Amino acid sequence: MAFKMSVQEYKGKINEVEIGKGEKAIKLGGQQTLAFYDFDGDTGNSQKIGIEITDVYPEEWVTGLKEFYGDAAKNPAEWAKFVEEKLNPDFICLRLQGADPNELDKSPEECAEVAKAVVEAIQLPLVIAGTGNHEKDAKVFEKVTAAVEGYNCLFLAATEENYKSVGAAAGLAYGHKVGAESSVDINLAKQLNVLLDQLGVKYEDIVMHIGCSAAGYGFEYLVSTVDRIRLAALAQNDKTLQMPIITPVSFETWGVKETIAEESDAPDWGDREERGITMEVTTATSILSVGADAVIVRHPKSLETMKDFVCQFA
Amino acid sequence: MALTGLDIFKLTPKKNCKDCGFPTCLAFSMKVAAGAMEIEKCPYMSDEALEKLSEATAPPMKALKVGNGDCEFKLGGETVLFRHEKTFVNRNRFAVMFTDELSDGHIEAKLDNIKKVNYVRIGEDMHVEIAALKYMGDKDKYVNLVKKVKESGVSLAYMLICEDPNVLQEALELVKNENPIVYGVNNENYEAMVNLVKDNKLPLGLKCEGIEELYNLVEKVQGLDYKELVLGTEGPTAKETFKNAVQIRRMALKDQDRKFGYPSVVFANELAKDNKYMEVAMSSLFTLKYGSIIVLEDIDYAKALPLFALRQNVYTDPQRPMRVEPDVYPVNGADENSPVLVTVDFALTYFIVAGEVERSKAPTWLAIPDAGGYSVLTAWAAGKFGAMSIAKFIKESGIADKTKSRKLVLPGLVAVLKGELEDELPDWEIVVGPEEAMHLPKFLKQLSQEEAANA
Ligand code: B12
Ligand code: SF4
Numbered sequence: 001m002a003f004k005m006s007v008q009e010y011k012g013k014i015n016e017v018e019i020g021k022g023e024k025a026i027k028l029g030g031q032q033t034l035a036f037y038d039f040d041g042d043t044g045n046s047q048k049i050g051i052e053i054t055d056v057y058p059e060e061w062v063t064g065l066k067e068f069y070g071d072a073a074k075n076p077a078e079w080a081k082f083v084e085e086k087l088n089p090d091f092i093c094l095r096l097q098g099a100d101p102n103e104l105d106k107s108p109e110e111c112a113e114v115a116k117a118v119v120e121a122i123q124l125p126l127v128i129a130g131t132g133n134h135e136k137d138a139k140v141f142e143k144v145t146a147a148v149e150g151y152n153c154l155f156l157a158a159t160e161e162n163y164k165s166v167g168a169a170a171g172l173a174y175g176h177k178v179g180a181e182s183s184v185d186i187n188l189a190k191q192l193n194v195l196l197d198q199l200g201v202k203y204e205d206i207v208m209h210i211g212c213s214a215a216g217y218g219f220e221y222l223v224s225t226v227d228r229i230r231l232a233a234l235a236q237n238d239k240t241l242q243m244p245i246i247t248p249v250s251f252e253t254w255g256v257k258e259t260i261a262e263e264s265d266a267p268d269w270g271d272r273e274e275r276g277i278t279m280e281v282t283t284a285t286s287i288l289s290v291g292a293d294a295v296i297v298r299h300p301k302s303l304e305t306m307k308d309f310v311c312q313f314a
Numbered sequence: 315m316a317l318t319g320l321d322i323f324k325l326t327p328k329k330n331c332k333d334c335g336f337p338t339c340l341a342f343s344m345k346v347a348a349g350a351m352e353i354e355k356c357p358y359m360s361d362e363a364l365e366k367l368s369e370a371t372a373p374p375m376k377a378l379k380v381g382n383g384d385c386e387f388k389l390g391g392e393t394v395l396f397r398h399e400k401t402f403v404n405r406n407r408f409a410v411m412f413t414d415e416l417s418d419g420h421i422e423a424k425l426d427n428i429k430k431v432n433y434v435r436i437g438e439d440m441h442v443e444i445a446a447l448k449y450m451g452d453k454d455k456y457v458n459l460v461k462k463v464k465e466s467g468v469s470l471a472y473m474l475i476c477e478d479p480n481v482l483q484e485a486l487e488l489v490k491n492e493n494p495i496v497y498g499v500n501n502e503n504y505e506a507m508v509n510l511v512k513d514n515k516l517p518l519g520l521k522c523e524g525i526e527e528l529y530n531l532v533e534k535v536q537g538l539d540y541k542e543l544v545l546g547t548e549g550p551t552a553k554e555t556f557k558n559a560v561q562i563r564r565m566a567l568k569d570q571d572r573k574f575g576y577p578s579v580v581f582a583n584e585l586a587k588d589n590k591y592m593e594v595a596m597s598s599l600f601t602l603k604y605g606s607i608i609v610l611e612d613i614d615y616a617k618a619l620p621l622f623a624l625r626q627n628v629y630t631d632p633q634r635p636m637r638v639e640p641d642v643y644p645v646n647g648a649d650e651n652s653p654v655l656v657t658v659d660f661a662l663t664y665f666i667v668a669g670e671v672e673r674s675k676a677p678t679w680l681a682i683p684d685a686g687g688y689s690v691l692t693a694w695a696a697g698k699f700g701a702m703s704i705a706k707f708i709k710e711s712g713i714a715d716k717t718k719s720r721k722l723v724l725p726g727l728v729a730v731l732k733g734e735l736e737d738e739l740p741d742w743e744i745v746v747g748p749e750e751a752m753h754l755p756k757f758l759k760q761l762s763q764e765e766a767a768n769a
Contacts, residue, residue: 001571001573003525003526003529003530005525005561006561006564006565006568006569008564036553036556037560038553038557039557039560039561183692183695215598215620215623215624215627216435216619216620216623216624216626216627217623217627217662218627218662218689218692219623219624219627219628220397220627220628220630220632223397223602223627223628224396224397224398224632227396227397227398228396228398231396255749255750256750257666257750257751257752258619258620258623260750260752261752265752266615268430268615269615269616269619270614270615270616271616274616275615275616275619275620277591277616278591278594278616278617278619278620278621279619279620281591281594281595281598281620282594282595282597282598282620282621282623282624283620283624284595285594285595285596285598285599286598286599286601286602286624289598289599289602289603290602301591302591304591305589305591305592305594305595306595308589308592309552309592309595309596309599312551312552312553313552313553313556
């Protein structure tokens with residue numbers, strides 16, 4: 001038998017979704033292949049890497065990072081500017097943790113002000129993440145989406161519980177992009193997209209967040225869910241699953257034993273910051289290599305590594 | 315099995331003698347193709363036909379044994395491209411690279427690191443499994459390197475990376491009984507290389523100088539009737555290497571081309587160009603996408619913790635629920651004064667929690683209700699780990715007779731259950747534990763101090 005490359009062409013195509021405005025706007029998706037399979041066809045837009053910042057000072061972050069950001073981290077707008085100038089990620093993710101009812105329980109109005117200041121301070125596209133409390137997020141996003149109208153932000157996230165208000169505010173009223181969050185299940189992901197569609201949000205305005213965990217913590221479910229979603233989108237041309245995927249890696253990776261144990265807890269393990277980076281790099285690479293179109297990381301070194309990595313496959 | 319009934323029929327003697335119990339050879343062949351009958355039921359099949367059949371029905375990817383004794387493992391044997399289609403079978407193995415250019419001190423340092431990074435995660439031993447021993451041009455030093463690594467007593471399988479059969483011959487004298495991989499077959503040396511390994515049937519590694527060249531090289535080696543192979547993936551770029559790894563696996567499993575039905579080797583260290591984080595990224599990529607042996611420059615915990623954890627996750631069988639038996643388990647010699655910790659019956663969670671409790675050395679009861687085999691939050695969200703079910707389990711398990719302590723510790727992630735549990739279990743003091751199990755040792759120490767102070 002003579003050698004013949006095995007080429008797999010797909011009918012389906014992942015939607016192209018733009019986030020941000022102007023020169024620095026980014027496009028996610030657009031591919032007709034699995035991640036990095038450029039021997040099969042058009043791999044679309046390269047994967048995008050974002051940096052996480054928070055609306056409250058990140059007390060529990062590793063010391064090295066706090067030192068790196070210094071006083072900038074005390075003011076979200078300055079922090080964002082610092083990130084844009086010094087790190088130049090593809091986008092910034094502002095996490096509105098201060099709104100968490102179990103923490104500072106900041107009002108939607110306060111959050112709106114912060115988000116507006118941040119978006120005005122930068123050229124980069126902005127992804128805005130809530131608290132994970134569905135009820136509170138609905139209220140917060142209602143105000144924030146209005147305050148950042150015109151900036152084409154991506155909101156993380158609309159869930160089964162709050163998609164009506166988040167979808168209406170982000171996707172319909174103020175022309176943003178809607179992150180659709182489900183919990184590691186292809187059918188739930190599909191269902192939420194359909195519900196958003198019925199609400200009037202266009203498929204082209206949706207980015208999926210299909211769940212996240214750190215490598216070693218049920219991560220195989222994530223791998224298989226993304227595999228299945230991509231095969232359905234590409235091979236079966238399932239329109240209800242052709243949205244790009246974003247995965248907030250840093251939301252999970254910095255909260256597991258491997259990254260929170262201090263050197264005194266585990267002397268053999270070495271520097272905690274370094275473990276944080278490797279956990280972030282492993283998780284981010286893994287989810288990108290099964291199909292995520294964008295990931296959010298926390299550490300500048302993770303950003304640098306992931307950008308270089310993605311570049312090597314462009 | 316790729317053969318149709320018709321394919322098999324062509325191999326039968328077409329006598330329709332009915333000795334197999336079927337009216338015609340064709341009817342018999344259809345049954346065999348469906349897997350409902352064994353070909354041996356026909357006494358008249360020629361040897362040649364049988365061999366053809368066994369080849370055609372052989373698994374699409376060979377499962378290859380590497381190493382010896384403690385360090386023996388299998389590579390390959392995969393049947394699917396995506397784990398949800400069935401399962402991945404033989405996990406990839408990690409190697410650390412040694413060369414004859416390293417100083418003795420450097421060799422020792424690497425060996426020490428390999429020794430140091432050796433731990434158990436969720437019931438599985440985690441450590442580097444292979445010493446990749448690369449020949450850079452100094453034969454004496456190379457042979458010494460092999461000797462040194464072997465004599466170090468660190469439990470490892472070997473992969474000799476060398477394209478010179480003469481050098482290999484000498485090196486092999488030292489380790490040929492350890493079933494090492496001999497890596498470095500190219501277009502020029504393949505006959506000599508096969509000669510070198512065939513008596514011991516050692517796994518033979520073919521170097522990749524381009525995917526098509528590799529394919530032709532496999533053909534030549536198979537032509538010498540040698541089939542214990544591993545395939546190199548190295549390309550000039552990461553992108554090319556990735557293409558090679560995917561093509562090899564896909565042609566084997568999807569296109570059923572047995573020339574590529576072998577495990578693969580990826581040199582993540584070379585792709586990373588001395589950048590540790592890039593090495594972790596490349597190793598992660600190839601753990602998911604079809605690397606069987608992944609070679610690292612060196613090992614430390616920062617690399618190992620996420621990489622081994624990723625591998626462990628990816629190679630769990632999705633068809634097999636990872637559950638532990640619901641029950642009350644004593645840890646660290648729990649007795650009538652020990653507190654009770656509640657967690658779920660998801661094996662991953664159980665092992666993590668039990669591991670931390672063991673580390674604390676505090677005698678503790680672990681109460682595991684039936685939570686559907688889910689993680690804490692998953693079970694809670696699925697309605698399988700609520701106040702009612704926990705309370706019911708505590709009452710029925712008889713734990714109240716095993717300990718006089720009335721402290722019941724909840725996972726921090728389900729702190730919301732506290733109030734309701736207090737109503738359901740009025741005799742118990744419901745304590746909310748930390749969210750992360752790693753904080754259990756400190757937490758349990760405080761708990762026992764409180765207990766002592768109150769006594
Ligand atoms: C993998 C996964 C699944 C897998 C199941 C895996 C399994 N066997 O559990 C699948 C895909 C099947 C699944 C399903 C669902 N899931 Co799910 N899933 C996850 C995911 C990604 C990882 C879970 C995991 O494995 N964690 C690792 C284990 C080790 O963690 P753990 O059990 O919590 O244990 C830790 C601590 O709790 C602590 N600990 C444990 N026990 C104890 C005990 C004591 C005393 C102490 C002190 C500490 C302690 O130690 C451990 C390590 O620190 C999480 C997201 C995430 N990142 O956590 C979502 C998540 C848990 N799932 C979620 C949901 C909603 C669901 C579904 C209900 C979705 C649905 N609507 O169907 C279903 C439920 C099942 C069903 N209906 O069939 C939500 C829960 C939301 C919430 N806050 O309530 C999550 C958080 C995702 C999300 N953000 O939406 N899921
Ligand atoms: S025993 Fe063999 S030859 Fe005879 S009918 Fe069966 S298949 Fe044909």
